[in-house]
Structures are given as structure tokens and as C-alpha cells.
Amino acid sequence: MTTPEYRKGATTLRGKRVPGTTTDARLLDNAESADWLHTDPWRVLRIQSEFVEGFGALAELGPAVSVFGSARTPADSPYYALGEEVGRLLVEAGYAVITGGGPGAMEAANKGAMEAGGTSVGLGIELPFEAGLNPYVDLGVNFRYFFARKTMFVKYAEGYVVLPGGFGTLDELFEAITLVQTQKVTSFPVVLLGREFWTPMVDWLRGTLLTHKMVSEQDVDLLHVVDDPREAVDLIATARQERMEAQRPE
Template sequence: MRGPVVLRGSQLRSKQASTTDQRLLGEQTSTDWLHTDPWRVMRIQSEFVDGFGALAKIPKAITVFGSARVKPDHPYYAKGRELGRCIHEAGYAVITGGGPGLMEAPNRGAHEAGGLSIGLGIELPMEQGLNEWVDLGLHFRYFFVRKTMFLKYSQAFICLPGGFGTLDELFEALVMTQTEKIQRFPIILMGTEFWGGLVEWIRTRLVEEEMISASDPDLFLVTDSPQEAVDFCVRAHRGFVEDLEARRETLIEETEILNQQIDQFRNSNSS
């Protein structure tokens, strides 16, 4: 045994240069160990712990995805800012990737309206800090940890125009919803002209060649109106609550019937 590892046969021929304790307690002449896989596991774990701890008590929230390259004078930016305000007025917090452009715009709209503005940033080759409109911010090293936070703490996903990153986040949400890895949350594409070509390709090519089910395009809504997008989320969540309440009533009725049957069975046995 070398720690938890079992070695046999040819694996025993090489003598271990030092023990784990010796390496831990000995003088460190190099910091290369900071970048080895075992240490990365701990770093990944710490990012999950930090994320869960920081976001566990946030109110219901809607995540907005969008391009970091859009400037504040662009019409898309104004639309994103309006969207942030509408999300707050509907009683939700706003979550974005925390960067500039169409991440900043919803954060700004929510912040200016008095709402909670959350940013989940990511380490990139070109340094990109959190925008100034973020009230609660986290900065991640690993994309997959950040994606988990988006999925875990969001009740809906709205995609403003964007590039590869936005497309990745959109299809991540669609796949997780389609495969029922998460419950069916609203997914909205903001910008009929921008998203039109992609939506048409999905509804024709993918459906016609049976790459997806005919009902899968119903997983998302396309609109130009921030208010319509938010109203769609509100209606979907209201319907979800109503479904749960109806299910609860059914379970109560079934429980009462079962209790009666149990009592009858016990009475018949005792007699």
C-alpha cells in the first residue's frame, strides 16, 4: 500500500522517494503543486461551497444571458436595461454573467429600480471584472461550476442577443429542460430578428430530420418585448404553483382513503 493505492507486480519495483507526510511538512521549493489535479479538486470543491453559501438565501431569480461586446449606446443595451427593471418589478432578482454589455444592462436596470442585481463572473484570458451594477457578485475559475449556479438558483432563463457564450448557455438550459434534469422553467429568446434564423432552423431542419421531437421548439418563447418575457415567466410559475397545489389536494384525498382502509383492516382483524 502507498496511502490509499494498492501496488502489485512491476509497480513495486520503484521505491518511493518520500511519503505524503514528508512532502506536506517539508520545505516547498516550488509552487507547481498548486496546479496539479488533486489540488484542482479542492479548488473546484471550494468554488461550489462558496457559490452555494452565497446564493442559498437569494429570492426567486431570473437569469439573463447576452453578449459582453454590446456598447451602452446600442438599442440592445436599452432593451436589456428595461428587462432588468421589469424583472425586479415582477418580484424577481436578476442574475447575469456579471460582465459588460448585455450582462451589465439587466444588472443596471434592476439596480436602478431598487432590485437585487447578481453577477456570476468567470476568469478569462482577457481580464474581465464584475460590472459596477452588481450588488452580489461571485467570480469563478471553472465554467461548469458557474453553470451549476445559473441552473440551481434560477427560475427562468432569458437570452438577449449574444455570441458563442450565449448560445452555449441557451442550449445548456434547453438540454437540461428537454432531458428533465431540471424542472421545466421558462426559456425566452429576446429579439425576433436576431434569433429568427436559428429558430427557423430548429423548427425545420431539426424537427424534419427527427433530431428533436416536434414539441421541443415549444420549450422556448421568442419575443421583442421585455414585459412579455417577464409576464410569460410569471404565468408559467403561477401555473407551476397551481399544479403543485392540485397535486397536494389529490395526495390529501388519497391519504384519507388509505387511512380509512387501514382502520377497516385493523378493526376486522381485532374482531
């Protein structure tokens, strides 16, 4: 019988040692006592250590692209096949592939990258219902805090490819778009892979947010919706080439 595992940063817990709440949940719980301010100042250092660990692990990664998608995507889904293909094509284009390290679409992208001989990165997170990294990750970092992990997705990537997914995928997508919109990151293409899945959302952005002037036309145009994984990779590679040309001295 396999004992369920719980990953907490670099620590693995089993059996009665599995906690009832996550580190993130305890940090964000406003009902928690303020005693930790006096008795547990190490929490700040723990947060700092996650950034240091991530920076150290990924500093020499080279050109990379973050690929997002649902952990619930089954292996026989067309979206899983898309993930494998985009992982392979990114490696062939000279990129490392970064995912959240979980199952489903993330596993698919890591699998495509590893089988193509490239670097397959997984940035895991402490969650009550997921344990460990998928078997196709060859460089893995586990985080306690979502905000530290999400920094790594942006800092070490030159763009995002977003496969169909749920709340977590949408969270990562809209954070990336907000960073591009506010020019916190530049030359950072965001590609949505799967027209049938993503087009209704983009139509809502245009029909509701744009109509109410909550966003501009240029904001919505930041999203590139495609069906072909090769087109997704080409969009990112073209943006990289344009950025390199713009940085060349006259």
C-alpha cells in the same frame, strides 16, 4: 496609467503575475502531465470550494431569473436598452436578476435591476480578455471553472431570458434547453428576446433539425421568442404561478 487586472476566483493579479492560461484551460488540457495527480490533489478541493462558495452566496437569494447576452453589446445598442428594461421589469415582478457579471448586455440587465432597487447578481468567470464585474452588480461571485458557474445559473433561477449574443450566449441557451428537454429541470421557461435576431435560428431548428428528426416539435416549442420585455417577464411569472398551483395540496 491603469494597470490591467486579472481575476482568478477571489484573487486579483496584475502585471507580471497575470498567467498565460486560465484555470479551465489547464484543467482541460489533455497534454498536461499527470504529475498533478500526485503533487496537486488540491485541485479537486478547489473545484469543490467553488460550488460551496456559490451555494453559500446564493442560497437565500429568493426567486431569480438568469439573463444572458453578449458582452460586446454597446451601450447605445437597442439590445442594451432591452437588457435594462428586462432587468427593471424582473425586479418589479419580484425577481432577483442573475447575469454573468460582465459588460454589454449583462451590464444592461444588472443596471436595470439595480436602478429598480432589486438584487443584481453577477457570476464572473476567469477569462484572459475580461476583468472584474460590471459596476451594477451588488452581489458578485467570481469563478475559475465554467461548469461550476453554469450550475449556479440554473440552480438559483426560475427561467432564462436570452438577449442576442455569441458563442457564450448560445452555449448557455442550449445547455438550458437540453436540461429542460431531458427533464433535469422542470417548469423552466426559456425566453429569447429579439425576434429579428433569434427567428433565423429557430427557423433553422425547425427546417433542419426537426426535418431530420433530430428534435421533436415539442423540443423547439420550448423556446419562446418575443420582442417585448414585459411579455418575456410575464411568461416566466406565469410559469411560476402554474408551478405553485400545481404544488398546492388538493
